[in-house]
Amino acid sequence: MATIDWQGVMPAVTTKFTKDDKLDLKMFEVNINAQLDAGVSAIILGGTLGEASTLSQEEKKELTEFTVSVVNNRVPVILNIAEQSTKDAILAAKNAGDYGASGLMMLPPMRYNATDNETVAYFERVAKSTDLPIMIYNNPVDYKIEVTLDMFEHLLKLDNIQAVKESTRDISNITRIRNRFGNDLKVLCGVDTLALESILMGADGWVAGLVCAFPAETVAICNLAKAGRIQEAIEIYRWFLPLLELDINPQLVQNIKLAEVATQIGTEHVREPRLPLIGEERKRVLKIIEEGMATRPQLPDYKTLSI
Template sequence: MNFKWEGVMPAVTTKFTSDDTLDLELFLKNVDAQIKAGVSGIILGGTLGEASTLEEGEKESLVTATVKYVSGKVPVIVNIAEQSTRGALKAVELAEKYGANGLMVLPPMRYKANNTETVTYFSEIAKSTTLPIMIYNNPVDYGIEVSLSMFEELIHFPNIQAVKESTRDITNITRLRNRFGERLNILCGVDTLALESLLAGADGWVAGLVCAFPRETVAIYKWIKEGKHREALALYRWFMPLLELDINPQLVQNIKLAEVATGLGSEFVRAPRLPLQGEERKRVQGIINAAMASRPVVKL
């Protein structure tokens, strides 16, 4: 499948039942809402997807069920986050086998690779597949920054096509554009910087709160691209308290609680995660309740 790295691409949550098995029915209900809202792709197996807790058979079920359900309407992107190069190459092989259309690739997990090791890691992955690749650049959470000079080496691989920009430095979008022009598509990876990133020239938004609020997320992207900045800004200001739930260690629990409020998910998480409790639960629920009470009607 040929596709462009642009638009809103949800990093979807994985749905579980009360007895800790996959809830594919509820999962696909959410995927359906994303497609109807106009997203440009579905990303599986990220942090929000609790991928580190999933067994291989469960990953296969999620990818194959999603590929079958979307039926070519949008690409299905699989996250690759492994500790070794060998593990990453195996994960890529399986993603291809299950029918993935593209890959979002993180640097090596746990080990803080140096620049040469990181470039070599990404290069080995790119050489092993024809699937298009988006490199996830998130030094804040993962301790490794993919610098401009490193991208200079990586763009020799034609299937390295995009970057999920999560450095938290908006000016890095301009640096990437100045250095590489349109060679790399740029997608914002931080919910609370999405509007600013899009105005700075980002092509898209890898979103989190979209899992609960797909229409609102797509509307912000669409209106910015159409030049309706006032409308986008008003909606973004309403959205911000919710978006801030994504930049939190309990982002999975936060977003799943928001999904409950909009009827697009359940609160079940996989241990060691637990549902929110006590004062933190009250705080997050209060934010969600306030947003729902003032939720605007969005017409796309």
């Protein structure tokens, strides 16, 4: 079984498109290299930010294989699974391995509001079908299914279910997980606006969104907090928060892609039915990005910290 050290900053990267709606692998490589240069711990493909629901199977294959090639074993490449049926999820897990991915991030069944028993069975059957390490994405706010601690009690009997992307919006849940499972379940914050608080309460890492545009600042906050340099982390986080709030918005993809344009590691192109922001909302988002760029902090040497 492959192994993943579930810690640090793991960007859920955007998928880059050309103006004629093809994969823009050239700009995608620019962004991936910026993430690696900043010191991220993994690359996560095919999440909401990656516009996965609009990608064809061939595009997912091309994107994954290309990322694996660019990353070249420097960090794990993790593919998200968000399927409607157990059969399709098992196939997606097999494909991920065939494409060279090192691990999986898994949502509960999509569209159908599965019971606790059905959700556990879904995760178990997919996990038993693959050797890839798995991080469960627990986001009951957006996806209406909560993976409870009792459910994790069953799931952790499987060696390759190892981590949770914690997006319940309840900071106390990190302490509950630690009290119940110790370090047997790795915890990564999945909500940008709760990331520093989560790390201070014991989260192992951060599955991040605005990292797509600001990789160095994101990793700096995580590393400083883990190294005990809390005040320095807080100061950067306070600067970052207006930008991070662009992630907790229905148009998070458009918002973050606009920010990537500002930092010159992305383009604004989205895939329909998404459209670029217009009108007053576009002005509002651009103002936040422009203010963030104008006051971008000087970062300490965060890469050499003992954490």
